[in-house]
Amino acid sequence: MRSQSRIAFYLLLTPLVLWLGLLIVIPHIDMLLISLRERISFGVYDRSLLQYEKALTEPLYLRTFARTAVMSILATAITLIIAFPVAYYIAKMAKGRLQQVLFLLCLIPFYVSELVRTFGWMILLRETGIVSNLLQWTGLADQPVELLYTDATMMVGLVYTSMLFMVVPLVTTLESLDDSVIEAGYDLGGNGFSVLREIIIPHAMPGIVSGCIVVFMLSLGNYLTPTMLGGKDSLWFTEMIYNQFIVRSNWELGAAFGFMLLVLSSVIVWGMLALTGRTLKETMG
Amino acid sequence: MIPTIPTSRAFRLTYGAYVALFFLYLALPLTVVAVFAFNDSQFPSLPWDGFTWAWFFGTERPQIGVFHERGILRAVGTSAFVAGCVAVLSVAVGTTNAFLFNRYEFRGKGLLYVLMLLPLVIPGIVLGISILIFSSTLANGIWDLAQMDIQALRPGLLLVILGQFSFITTIATLVISARLQKFDRTLEEAALNLGADRLTAVRTITLPFLAPAMVGAVVVAFLMSFENFNTTLMLVGSDAPLTIAMFDRLKEGSTPLLNAVSLLLMLGSSLLALLVILFQRRP
Incomplete structure (x- = not known):
């Protein structure tokens, strides 16, 4: 029996190790090694920190890196602020059938490809689009208005794309908050604001953290939305990675960029977890 | 701020309106995409030139419908093939992972x-x-060692499948683990007491119990x-x-053909999602 169990254990362990080893761990080590080399001539490479030196001294690279980070944090914050009242409404105000319907309505847009969602925003906001026509019709504008290709448009798209991943964890944690606790808060003399601050938000913290982590990751790693909705000036870090790999074929620099993105996301995710005293396992598993 | 606590009318109205x-905001982009699939014009934008089915069934230029557009149909086939492979692979590995961790x-x-x-x-x-x-x-490395050029390791479908598999497996593992944790292990022990060997017990008792989660994971993996894209x-x-x-087509400028494809995608994925919900409702 024991040896049979051992065999079963190794049979179950093998796919896991193959998957994580061959597709996650080794490729990332290889990526690190590639980013740490410099091309001397055809097929001859040297170990060097040149790629990182380039990435950290060239203003365009550095600015794009910082911009991507700041804009992703901003997108996360905006998503949280927009989603929280809605999640609260679904979890606490709506009852029965209405609650189920609203929750399902939140999920539907995300069964559709991100490409389709971005396409929808392009139809709405472009110069010949619906919003521009509406503005002219109501007299608020006297000529076609181009609403695409600005940072604000990109933000609208980013927030839209990741909304679900904020609403769902928030609804789940808020639902577990007992109504009587809120009532007790009011009975003890609290008002709407202090109940929100002292009771509701602390209770929703796990949902807030996991929602923020996922939304931040999705914004940081987004390629479609900045490319299609953002302007010439709103270059995103993922676009630079794509350019180095596919357009310029400069894999060394591209790998360095990839590694920087990975470090940035790990640091911020780890920071969020540390700040709230939670572990990855609790938050994601 | 719960229904049992009285609030002002103005507050409730504002909240409801919000x-x-x-x-x-959620519905707008999708509605617009769907509506313009029926616009009888070269562009998915205003003015509205009348209703047409041409972007679905049209056979003549310039309005070739989805069902007659070779490039799109081939791409759908490729996507379905990739998604099928990824779904089977990731659910298989997800299941073994769930057993291992449980x-x-x-x-x-x-x-x-x-x-x-x-x-x-x-x-x-x-x-x-x-x-x-x-x-x-x-x-x-293989080329240097043996002068063999392995085409499968160059960008192509195999790499796409492996790339998607690498993260979808995590989701499959989580979905199946959640169900396996609810399993009552004494059922399996009862089967062992009745003379079944371990493999038979897992096959006839545990796997049927896991089936709803596995079907759910297949659909989620397929859709993902x-x-x-990335x-x-x-x-x-x-x-x-x-x-x-x-x-690629969107970058070159779009026709309502893309709207028609998008609408079909929306219908397809909603249908799949609905199937899963119905399947999981079944006792």
Whole structure:
């Protein structure tokens, strides 16, 4: 029996190790090694920190890196602020059938490809689009208005794309908050604001953290939305990675960029977890 | 701020209006995409030139419908093939992972569990390039050693499948683990007492119990693969899946053909999602 169990254990362990080893761990080590080399001539490479030196001294690279980070944090914050009242409404105000319907309505847009969602925003906001026509019709504008290709448009798209991943964890944690606790808060003399601050938000913290982590990751790693909705000036870090790999074929620099993105996301995710005293396992598993 | 606590009428109205606005925001882009699939014009924008089915069934230029457009149909086929492979592979590995983490205590289990979660917090594009780099290292190594050119290791469908598999497996593992944790192990022991060997017990008792979660995971994996863009973008070769094919066309300027494809995609994925909900409702 024991040896049979051992065999079963190794049979179950093998796919896991193959998957994580061959597709996650080794490729990332290889990526690190590639980013740490410099091309001397055809097929001859040297170990060097040149790629990182380039990435950290060239203003365009550095600015794009910082911009991507700041804009992703901003997108996360905006998503949280927009989603929280809605999640609260679904979890606490709506009852029965209405609650189920609203929750399902939140999920539907995300069964559709991100490409389709971005396409929808392009139809709405472009110069010949619906919003521009509406503005002219109501007299608020006297000529076609181009609403695409600005940072604000990109933000609208980013927030839209990741909304679900904020609403769902928030609804789940808020639902577990007992109504009587809120009532007790009011009975003890609290008002709407202090109940929100002292009771509701602390209770929703796990949902807030996991929602923020996922939304931040999705914004940081987004390629479609900045490319299609953002302007010439709103270059995103993922676009630079794509350019180095596919357009310029400069894999060394591209790998360095990839590694920087990975470090940035790990640091911020780890920071969020540390700040709230939670572990990855609790938050994601 | 719950229904039992009295609030002012103005507050309730504002709150209701806010939630309504939010759902308008959610629905707007998708509605617009769907409506313009029926616009009898070369552009998916105003003015509205009348209703037509041509973008679905049209056979003549300039309005060739989805069902007669070879490029799009081929891309749909490619996507379905990739998604099918990814769904089967990731649910298979997800199931073995779930059993491993649920049934065994071993050294390094915690570390492996965190590693298993990592693909969810690695940006898709980074997953894509790391696999691209490693496969090309492998291909070059094999060339240097044996002068063999392994085409499968160059950007193409195999790499797309592996790239998507690398993170969808995490989701499959989580979905199946959640169900396995609810399983009453005494049922399995009863089967063993009745003379079944371990494999038979798992096959006849545990796997049927897991079936709803496994079907759910297959559908989720299929949809995620079908819609994936970031990882696929880095690994794609000459056979483009649907999202990439649509992206290429969108860059060149769009016709209502893309709206028609999008509408069909929405209908298809809603139908699949509905099937899962119905399947899981069944006692």
